[in-house]
Amino acid sequence: MSPMMQRYMKSQTTSSASDSAFAIGSRNQAILEINPKHSVIKALKEMMEKSPDSSETEDMVMMIYETAALIGGYTIEDPGDFAKRVTKLMEFQADAGGSAPDTQDAEVVG
Known part of the structure; x- marks a missing residue:
């Protein structure tokens, strides 16, 4: 079931009992x-x-996730935190004087 369909079905539930049943039984488990x-x-x-305990490492993990x-x-959970991490990455790139990252080996999955 697609994420959009999951959101639609959840919005259609009216009682907490049916919401709990939906949460337990019918959601797909996403795989990264x-x-x-x-x-x-x-x-x-x-x-x-x-x-491993640095804030930069944590930011990188969260950005990937x-x-x-x-993309999926x-x-x-928090779009504001995501935007802050993106901004920090852009500032780092600008400060480093680097060009855009090499995307030759990147894959777009949709």
Whole structure:
């Protein structure tokens, strides 16, 4: 069942009993597939090895997760936090004087 259909069905439930039944029985479990050869995942692995508890590592993990959720059609918990992480990433790119990341090996999944 698509995320949009899940939201529609949930909005149609009227009693808390039917809402609970829907929550338990009919939602699909989303699966996040990770390509270990992708440059972003390689960078995350390096960050986890060097400083697993840093805020930058946590931001990277959340960016990957939330981006995948958005691509999959799901909503994210806090769009404001997501926007802050995106802004921080753009500021870092601007400060580093770097160009846009190499997207040659990136895949768009829709």
